[in-house]
Amino acid sequence: MAKKIKMEKEIKKSSLKVSENGLEKTVSSKRLEVLKTYKIYIGGQFPRTESGRYYQPVSASGKILANVCLSSRKDFRDAVVSARGAVSGWSGRAAFNRSQILYRMAEMLEGRKAQFIDELIQQDATKAKAEKEVNLAIDRLIYYAGWCDKFQQLFSAVNPVASSHFNFSVPEPTGVVSIIAPQGDSLLGLVSVIAPVIAGGNTCVVLASETKPLCAVTFAEVLNSSDLPGGVVNILTGKPAELASWFVDHMDVNATIYCENNSETKKMIREKSAMNLKRITFYDKINWYTNEGESPYFIMDTQEIKTTWHPVENIAGAGGGY
């Protein structure tokens, strides 16, 4: 094993410098690495941004991470169309089935752990911290996989009305949720905000961390191989400063989640939400590494309560309740 590593190092050392048209170029005798194109994820597919724009997030040491799609308003609108199209199918699935799919997502993430750790390290995490973040992200998916078919029982009620009616209240998904994900914890934060939204049967459009977008795109690949129907989660990369207002402007979005503590943006979001009375949630003070980063109350943030009444015929008593 040690010998093999040594050999590779030697091969690297022996790379040649060839002069071509006066320019120096480094050619390794080692196989050339295939670099990954980081694209966005809409409707279960990986298009480039329609705008053709890109940006280059850099690591602390100044290394360019990738040419990342600089998503546009149109990309967001396309993503909302996909997300809306996926609502009835996803919310109509058995909660048990959603649970299975979230569990599958955790399995897929576990299988690609090394890649995520590598990307997190590229994005300036230490190895230990990267490992911790990926492990927690996997465990968080498992946590919410378990909640899919349980939170309804906790937050439902059969209401003892005084009249002759059967009356019950249950949570229902609100619909399409736009999410501006945490900028710092680019994987754990992302997973922690997506999981409760889809566990509850919503679909979403997520804007990944601007400066650390690599894991978000790779996570889209995890989703794409987890039997999650296309359109349930759509992931864009780009700049919150540019896209935030569209995330809360759109009339076919039911709720918006914002995870940073920029008071200007928060004010703008709440103001614009008035247009169609979006449900607004701010997760600006949450430590995703602790237990406060997971609970069924996160699921309830994008649920509506529906109350249903039906008369109970009262044969011996005062007649039906029509």
Add this chain to the structure above:
Amino acid sequence: MAKAIAKKKPLAKKSNTIKLNFDTSWEYAPAPESKSAATINKQYDLFINGEWQQPSSKKYFDTINPATEEKLSEVADANAADVDKAVKAARNAYDKVWKKMPAKERAKYIFRIARIMQEKARELAIVETLDGGKPIKESRDFDVPTAANHLFYYAGWADKLEYAFPNRRTEPLGVAGQITPWNFPLLMAAWKIAPALATGNTVVLKPAETTPLTTLKLAEIIQEADLPPGVVNIITGAGETGAAIVNHADVNKIAFTGSTNVGKIIQRAIAGTNKKATLELGGKAANIIFEDAPIDQAVEGVVNAIFFNQGHVCCAGSRLYVQESVAKEVIRKLRDRMQSLIVGDPMDKNTDIGAINSREQLNIIQKYIAIGKKEGAEMYESSCALPSKGFWCRPTIFSNVAQSNRIAQEEIFGPVLSILTFRTDDEVIEKANNSPYGLSAGVWTDKGSKIFNMTKRMRAGVVWANTFNKFDPTSPFGGYKESGFGREGGLHGLLPYLKLIN
């Protein structure tokens, strides 16, 4: 043989129900409730810090009886300085008294208020009807008892909050600014005050300017119940007073019931603050009748859905979707039944439909009736006589309404029903959900699996199956989409007034 059959005219589908005959030679004798069982002061001040205080503007405005246009009383017009005084009183009461009081004691105060309301039920019903124009049978049998029950229900929650939210402790928010509408004045005041007090908050409440009297009566009850000063403050005024409450920096929570437009203004106004909000706004509820429904009960349900409280109900079933095969029959029966509704003196115990709440509202309703005619819908109204004074509108239905018509899209808030037809369940779901609103919905069918198919797919916070316009303190109420957010009633009605602590 085959020829003979082909020649036969297709059999007209026979209705198995007979025309309802409401004709009678019997006339209802007048059965008026007596005004003498109620006391209305000539003038009302602001109820701040447990005392009646004059408004700093020294201005008062009239509140009238919409059935006679006679002045009932005049109430104080609170300005920003009065609002500030009320909020300070509420803050002081929160910090020094209410927050520290053992929950069991808090509960007993709320129980006490509920009991006094029950004792004064007759008086409250009379005042509600005089001030708002709703039939006395509704204020007597619905508004007042339901309001008292609501306080009773939430009183019991005060010392049980640790059971309500699994794995969480709760804390009150502080001072709640509450603004109520004119359609159910006392009931809405109870819906606002009861959960706020039970969860340990203090209150500044403003009733609607056209119907302040029962809320001021409630202030008298609160005084009689010896509630610590400042825990509930009741101030009167119009939109500006409401805006002063919403914009006051020391208010922690806004609870508003009213129009979607004002709700949106409030949502914008509190952007950039940490104020929590509950908005219970407009609606345009779809009420769906399938061909297998019990038609007579459904017709009765439709009448209750749209004509209850003159149609001044945010959750009114104002869009009726009838399956094509029974549309003729339903419309005929609906017309017959409408003709039998007694419209007139709200104080008469036989009255079904009282006065429109205000001239402004009557103008809005008439505007929509004109729009409906212009849009080409077919109008039918009851032929009942209307009193010469006061604000009145005959029960009205529009048939042949198109989905895109304004009378099918916009909230009218009056006794005006728009009727549309459909063929399949997918079609009617599409149409029913095609609305920016989502407060309530109704479905009429005798098939259980169809009921759940519909109730599950309709995007509305309250769904009535084979019934309509039923309310209960234990039953959460509130909307989807532009009908607002937050719930009032039941266990779910506690959350809007609480912080959950990990």
